[in-house]
Amino acid sequence: MRTKRRLALVLHLLVALDASHAAAQTASSSDESKTPKAPNDASAKDKKEPAEVTVRGKGSPAQRLVRSAESVTVVDLRRAKEQTVDMGEVLARTQGISVARDGGLGSSTRFSLNGLSDEQIRFFLDGVPLASAxxxxxxxxxxxxxIERVEVYRGVVPLRFGADALGGAVNLVSLDSNYAPRLSASYQTGSNGIYRLSVDGRTRDIDSGFVFSATAFLDRAKNNYDVDVNATNAAAHLEPVTVPRFHDGYWALGGAVEAGVVDRPWARRLTARVFATGFDKDIQSNLIMTLPYGDVTRKERVYGGTVRYEQPLAKNLELETLANYSRRFMHFTDVGAFTYDWYGRRVGPRLRPGEVEGKPRDQVFWQDAVFARALVTWTLAKDHVLRFAATPSYTVRTGDERADTPLQDVGGAGRLFTLNSGVEYEMNLLEGRLQNIFFVKDYVYRASSNDEFGRSFDVNEHRFGIGNAIRYRVNDWLYAKASYERATRLPSPDETFGDGALIKANPQLEPEESHNINVGPHIEVRRKRIGDITLDVNGFFRDTDNLINVFPATIQTTYQNIFAARAIGVEAGGAWTAPGRFVTLDGSVTYNDFRNTATEGPFAPENGDRVVARPYFFGSWGARFRFRGLPGPNDSVEPYYVGRYVHSFFRAWESQGATGFKDVVDAQVTHAAGVTWAVFAGDTRVASTFEVDNLTDARVFDIFGAQRPGRQFFVKIAADVR
Known part of the structure; x- marks a missing residue:
């Protein structure tokens, strides 16, 4: 029987790979994928079935987070790993989150949470800033x-991250805490020349405590999907045409190795992780797709390492520390000597090299960053915990303009130091029914930089923050949560120095400050006759001073301060799983009224307008079916569907322009459907998925007006051995 099952696995692999090759030949277009869901307290019978995407529960670290006073949503990625969805799409289907991008795989992305976006939301990998990791x-x-799971913190960011976020934080968790041995691999291919490969392995020796893990990935995309543009015809007149993108290729390659020991008398954890990652990206056009480029490119390389040490210092005192160093190289090239049309043809030589600004740019930047954090946890008494944290970071960026152009300087070089520290007091009362977390934070910001004209700027800031989070368990299935924070967010290196490509430096940015409030219930019904039901509702309020916002332009963008802005909204997400778990329905919806309230400064004339280029009403819905015992007793076939809606919104200030001629991104509805076939043999699970994204081939646009892919076909095969 074992031999037969292994032969079935081999056949399954061959069929899936043949189908993936066929899908790679299919040239259609778009960019959507898979589905999220609620958890699974797996029984022995179901232990090999992956849990749903959105986890709510008790026992695991993720489930304990959801039931804490923290305003957090936990997204489990076990099912997403078997489907063709990417990380942006997983998050876009989570309530309160909008993910917009200006193209296909590898394109620039704008992440928004409760109306706040970009660097106002801090991103981490296992607690380390994402770029530095x-x-x-x-x-x-x-x-x-x-990635194992995603933790989304709304508004209030826990002290343990040492972050100065304004609107929240997203932490990607890559490893389970016990380093359980496993080996997994995945391969995906599909329309528009997309290929994605990843490998993840880890092991642990119980006797010595030695742990080891290694990961690697390779992504490649031509992104040659069709777009609708205005091109010059033979009579030198503009006419609407549909053409493939010809200069939008992308590839990324990276890997990491971690080794160390856990559960030793002298170290609960001592590990070191080293990594190296790089990507190259062609740039097809300006942000609003009115001018094609044929030679503009950007690339980045980053390498470094992280050391972690965790150890109890006494019976009631624990220490957690980490130190990270990263070296980042950025290169933007725009020295093309020819003009291109939308067909990819050279129209003629340029009077001066350079397609973006009409001048050549061959800019390189080197960025060295050091990040560290120390967290001390002191258990004062039962149900009373005090935490102290300090997180310093220091970034140095230097640059060079290699294009030999008189009077041209490279802006964005400088130094930036931050120190975030604070204290947190947690109480658990009424036999755990009531949890309260009170905290105070301190922020220090020192920046010295220069702009593209060679002018020097120095900024010194010192701010304080305070907040509280409370959770009350009404009964076994109903939780009530509320949180408040007076938050400060310091400008990031990319906002201050620019990104070395299409975002210009602005060393005069001021730190943001905001009053953040979250309140709402969490409902969780498990193993009842009606099935499993989860519902999470959150009302939020953000009152922000010196909001840092990116303003789109036809050439380069820049970050600027809006003196005051206010967001009021509500988000909800829920799921129902039928008894027997043969069908799951889920959905999420978000409404966010985010407006400029500045009464002075350059944006006072737009007082009352919605903040530009931010969707304010959007949602998703989906269904998944599970047919067990096909073809083997432990195998399954799972068809699924997901839809998304984004309401129309203004790309520029809504009070500007005549009625009927305002700069608007139209409402968008997209659909995706697929089917997953999972096969088991012992401890091995192999799943293959076929999916069609953007079923109706809808015209989809990003926040700035760039067209995204239409209908696309994908095949993915994923294997996991535990």
Whole structure:
């Protein structure tokens, strides 16, 4: 029987790979994928079935987080790893989150949580800033198969991250805490020349405490999907045409190795992780797709390491520390000597090299960053815990303009130091029914930099923050939560120095400050005759001073301060799983009224307008079916569907422009459907998925107006051995 099952696995692999090759030949277009869901207290019978995407429960670290006073949503990625969804799409289907991008795989992404976006939300990998951990290309392009779960903190950020976030934080958790031995791999291919490969392995020796893990990934995409543009015809007139993108290729390659010991008398954990990652990205056009480029490119390389040490110092005193160093190289090239049309043809030589600004740019930046954190946890008495944290960071960026152009300087070089520290007091009362967390934070910001004209700027800031989070368990299935924080967010290196490509430096940015409030219930019904039901509702309020916002332009963008802005909204997400778990329905919806309230400064004339280029009403819905025992007793076939809606919104200030001619991104509805076939043999699970994204081939646009892919076909095969 074992031999037969292994032969079935081999056949399954061959069929899936043949189908993936066929899908790779299919040239259609778009960019959507898979589904999220609620958890699974797996029984012995179901232990090999992956849990749903959104986890709510008791026992695991993720489940304890959801039931804590923290305003957090936990997204389990076990099912997403078997489907063709990417990280951006997983997060976009979570309530309160909007993910917009200006193209296909590898394109720039704007992540928004409760109306706040970009660097107002801090991103981490296992508690280390994402770019410093080896992923400089943004959270949406992080390979799903290298991550175990995603923790989304709304508004109030726990002290243990040492972060100065304004609107929240997203932490990608890559390893389970016990380093359980496993080996997994995935391969995905599909329309528009997309290929994605990932490998993840880990092991642990119980006797010595030695742990080891290694990960690697490779992504490649041509992104040659069709777009609708205005091109010049033979009579030198503009006419609407549909053409494939010809200069939008992307590839990324990276890997990491971690080794150390756990559960030793002298170290609960002592590990070192080293990593190296790089990507190359062609740039097809300006942000609003009115001007094609044929030679503009950017690339980045980052490498470094992280050391962690955790150990009880006494019976009631614990220490957790980490130190990280990263070296980042950025290169932007725009020295093209020819003009291109939308067909990819050279129209003629340019009077002066350079397609973006009409001048050549061959800019390189080197960025060295050091990040450290120390967290001390002191258990004062039963149900009373005091925590102290200090998180310093220091970033140095230098640059060079290699294009030999008179009077041209490279802006964005400088130094930036931050120190975030604080104290947190946690109480658990009424036999655990009531949990309260009170905290105070301190922020120090020192920046010295120069702009593209060679002018020097120095900024010195010192701010304080305070907050409280409370949770009350009404009964076994109903929780009530509320939280408040007076938050401060310091400008990031990319906001201050620019990104070395299309975002210009602005060393005069002021730190943001905001009053953040979250309140709402969490409902969780488990193992009842009606099935499993989860519902999470959160009302939020954000009153922000000196909001840092990116303003789109036809050439380069820049971050600027809006003196005051206010967001009021509500988000909800829920799921129902039928008894027997043969069907799951889920959905989420978010409404966010985010407006400029500045009465002075450059944006006072737009007082009362919605903040530009931010969707304010969006949602998703989905269904998944599970047919067990096909073809083997432990195998399953799972068809699924997911839809998304984004309401129309203004790309520029809504009070500007005449009625009927305002700069608007139209409402968008997309659909995706697929089927997963999972086969088991002992401790091995192999799952293959076929999916069609953007079923209706809808015209989909990002926040700035760039067109995204239409209908796409994907095949993915994933194997996991435990």
């Amino acid at each position: 080896g992923f400089p290309f943004g959270i949406a392009n992080v390979p799903v198969n290298l």
